[in-house]
Amino acid sequence: MLLIVVAVTVVVTRDLLKATMLFAIYSLTIAGLFATLDAGDVALTEAAVGAGISTVLILAVLALVPRYEHRRAGHSLPALAIVTLTGAALVYASFDLPAFGQPGNPVHQHLGAYFIDQTYADIGIPNLVAAVLASYRSIDTMGEAVVILTAGIVVYALLSPPPRPRRGKEDER
Amino acid sequence: MSSITELMPFVVLIPLIAGPVCALLPGRGLPWLLATLAMTTAFILSAMVLAAVFDGATLSYAFGNWAPPVGIEYRVDAANAFVALLITGVSAILLPWGKPLVDDEVPERQGSFYALVLIALAGLLGITLTGDVFNVFVFLEISSLATYGLIAHGRDRRALIAAFRYLIMGTVGATFLLIGIAVLYILTGSLNMVDIAERLPTAEGARALQVGLGFIVVGLAIKLALFPLHHWLPNAYTYAPSLISALIAATATKVALYVMLRFIFDVFGAAYSFAALPLAAALMALAIGSMFAGSWLAIMQSNLKRMLAYSSVAQVGYMVLGVSLTTLAGLSAAFLHLFNHGLMKAALFASAGLVAYRCGGLGMNDLRGIGRQMPWTLTAFALAGVSLVGLPPTAGFISKWYLLSAAVAADQLWLVGLILITSLMALIYIARVVEIAWMQPRPEGAPAVQEAHWTLLAPVWVLVAANFWFGIDTRLTVGGATRAAQALAGGVWP
Amino acid sequence: MTLLSFINYWAVIILMMTGYYCMIVRGNMIKKVIGLGIFQTSVFILFISAGKVIGGATPVLREGVERYSNPLPHVLILTAIVVGIATTAVALALTVRIREAYGSIDDDAIDAAEEDDRV
């Protein structure tokens, strides 16, 4: 519930600095939630990423852009309709999703069970998340590393050329 | 057979590994050389792979030797081998073509530029070959992120806005896909496509499954730029560097369509997908919307690249229309057009790129009388345009023939009319450019424009020749498309 | 099934829609990026909560623990978080460049500038 309140505040406030801080709090809360859901690795990562890196980055950007958001003319009803529709679809779906936390859910039957039972025999390390991440699904993880690298290269390409004076229209040649 | 299985993942891995290497290379020549070599090798490999699966075989490669569904597998049949051949082939031709244009538009830090190109292509190929739903998401993000960066390389400042808006739309699409994957995973406990397909019958009838399918289709429709989710595409194609416009126009939407079909047919199963949601009707409506909106907006444009971009929206409509006929013939036609459209759009964007390179602008005013000064480029454009309109003996005619035949066979005669009307609309916007370029005099005082160097023209003409070659010798394209359709919907659809 | 078991899903859905709304309605680019973050994280919660087993433990094998939560969603979400931050970084870099090129990061102002460009 706290999450929802925080999230809505983030959306509503027009002070971007405030929004950023609230977003950091939001991330930390999520990290706590992950920890209670037994996802230690994920909690650690979310805390480091959501509350750490992205906050620092947004702050760094805020040093370069104005702090306040412009008021926008009117509300976008179509957008609200789309959002409601999407939400309604998900609520509709939720009735058939398995109940929370039951060991009998399909999720826990198939691959989950394999990983819990077999990992130690296959690989011999206790941290199942690390095992699945780096061995069973290692191509995904390689993809993840490439994603990070891509982000690095893109930001490098975007921000390393020196800034140029603002122009009304970029000349073509 | 087994050795080709071992080599198959390298279609993806070669560009994926060459990318980071490229980022480290200095100067202008080396990164380009590496990229070209990598894509050429990948092209040869994917041709071998297609040859191996052409008769209906399926290759499976388990990463880390963990047998699926525990590990991740690459699973190749005729459908994705066909798409992979298009991606690698077009990029192997376009990279040599694009070198001087890139030198012109992105003078510095080419190492990182070509690294992004390779990574984007590797991402697309990864989506194409993988047999794991989450892996689709990861590679989709790889290619998308690299593409955003590449679009932002455009010289015009509007490229930045285009990239940002594409980023927002693209991420929404990817997140929708992720929600769909979550539903699939929650209901089946598996991530492997074949495995999910086997387990889904237990969950059939679940409302969640319907919604999951809906989210996946919508998410991918954004990537596919299907009307009315196409708004990101025109700006992105228009302001990106020429090489990137040509590359992504020829490949990105095709991959999105392919993976959408893979989800619909293989993961959910055609029988389920088309019964659970009014998918056929929805796709047909959106396809017709795309065809008309795209063609109409293309006619309204005054910038050549923008016009071609809207035309892409229309052409995507044809492909989706083929799928929505729910027959094997329609699906074959969709695959056929997927391949042929890749060829024709690559040729069109490539010749437009040469015009931009030589004459600077792409407004209709810049084009006046340009045909006399760049005859080879504009002839290539006109011939590729003939293919786009769908006149014989070009690849475009073959796709249209099959699409029309499929519509007739499905007793949807009214669609024949719609397809023909939009073809004539394509004729209008292509003929207009040709007329302006050839029949109008050069404006007073406009600087003389030189024909592009033959090394630049050669790849464009290779593409044009391919359009004509596949318009006459249709064994590869029609055979590949039929087998691709067979691989996806064989036995399910008539 | 009790109503309670849905609350989790519904909370996720509300969060999701909040972020989604923020993304498509807000004209400010930073706001869009934050909305994107909220939208994505809510999907992460969906995955993680699916992996939870009541009475289970963090999936690190130990003596004397019988029941563990499912490690697979954790792996997926680790990857997804990384993808998310990568996207955020790129979006922010673009924002900086857009601000430099246009002098604003608000949709309305940029739309106006785009109109100028077209002329």
Place this chain on the structure above:
Amino acid sequence: MRDNAILVVVARFLIPLVMLFGLYVQFHGEYSPGGGFQAGVLFASAWILFVFIYGLETALRVIPQRLIYALASLGVLLYALIGVLGVVLGGHFLDFYPLLDAPKAAQQTGIILVEFGVGVTVAAVVMLIFLLFARRRADTVAAGLDPDAADDVRVDAE
């Protein structure tokens, strides 16, 4: 900030600690939560702390930007190298069993190595991105532009 004695003392103490913790998370990931990604982030945050206290120029003298950029790619390449090694030694891509004779040790070696690759990339990229953002303002001023210049459009602040 360099003048603030207390901060410097605290930082001198804190930075090695964070780095040490990063290394712990990196190489102890098999036993407790954590791994390459988290370690990379931790290491980068130690570096960011260093930047806050000693300034960007000093930090860049220790690790120049080109090196950071190169390390980002090298991390991924290390990962890929391990993968290719699996193929060369007769297995599949990212197959760790062929690396050593003992199967479990082989898996663990593989995991540690690829996690290290991830760690290097993540640390380098986070550093790079932070560096670029942080320098942007200075660059803007250096280019003779005013980063705080009012928007082209009037701001109606609250």
Place this chain on the structure above:
Amino acid sequence: MTPFLAVLIPFLGAAVISLAANRPRLRDGLCFALPVPLFLTVVGVLVRRVGGDDAMEQTLVEWIPGVSLTLSAQPLGLIFALLASTLYIVATPYAIGYLRAGGYHHLTRFMACYAIALGATMGIAFAENLLTLYLFYEILSISTYPLVAHTGTEKARSGARTYLALLLVTSIGLMLPAIIWIGASAGTLSFTAGGILDDSVSPGAGALLLVVLLYGIGKAAIMPFHRWLPAAMVAPTPVSALLHAVAVVKAGVFSVLTVVLYIFGLEYTQSLLTQPLMLYIAVFTMLAASLVALRQDNLKARLAYSTVSQLAYIVTGALLATELAAIGGGLHMLMHGFGKITLFFCAGAIYVASGINTVSGMDGLARRMPLTMLAFFIGALCVIGLPPTGGFWSKWYLISGAWSTEQYLVVSAFVLSTLLNIGYLMPPVMRAFLRPPPDDEPARYRLSEAPALCLVPLLVTAAGTLVLFILADPAYRLLAMGIP
């Protein structure tokens, strides 16, 4: 000496001409030389076919399962190919002479497109199935577009737009779906004696297909889709002469004849509900176009409407669906080709030599250009259908065909139309020979014929119409070979 070679030669020629763009002498030499091997090849094929060889069917590639890209030599096609390749020989020097005298630019593009158009015409003539025919039909439309728009003026561009739009709209919008429909129902698209549609589609569908196909073949210029032909008159006269009096329009009526003979079959056509409808539309076109022609002062426009009317003769011949009328149609294709190209050559020569392009300006012209006007007179006789020209025979067979089916309305329409022909073709001749020049400027009396490159071809074709009067019989027998 195969059909394939005949198609290949012009295409190769076009490529060689483009490559020689920077060496005008070589290029012109190539242009002069190109028609000769083409003509010899067509004659070779003709000799082999008449000598008893089979149809020399050649399949290039299986294009679409069940339909191949195939060429073969059939009698009707041979007549058409012979007509086009013969006239190509005389039209080339005429074109070069005309373009040089008129100071036109971009000769390379012109000659290359000219050659491609001829290649496409050969392809249409030798097509073995409907899809192959469609392929070359579209190539012909596209390759003639640059020729029509050649001068690049606003007028030329808008005319060319109309031209291309009408031809492509009809062919893509009507012909292509009809082909797909036929292919889907009959399972084949090969031209077969007696037709292929007989029992594969319902009578209603067959009736609809007839309408769709006849209008889909826009090049046959049946009203109301005839507008492209007058619009195409913005082209330089050599284009109008060879393409819009011979190759393009004859490709249209040739397609109509082929479709009626080999897709529908004569008997089946007669049984169709829409056969009378289309017949009367053709008859209407014939009369209406003649009436319009009467009122045109611009010489080329008058000739264009005359062409529309004459094409309708041939379509009428096809739609009468009897052996005699179909042969008459085939013959008229040949005869009208020679007659009309003569008239166009003359019109062009007059324009080049004196700048006159209207009928009213032709007073006394015969004193300056006696040879040209003599040729004009002979050409006019041929188009009207009077002896001693070949046109007499074709009109004779057409009327006989109509008579034999007891379609007296059609017979009277033919007669009426002939009177109208005289009405619009004779006045220019009368004015030129009988009236004095408008003023007494001495220069007007001086002999000033067009350059030899223009003059000789028109004399040759005029002579040709006379020769055909004698040679009509072999042509008749050749055509009869192909009609069951």
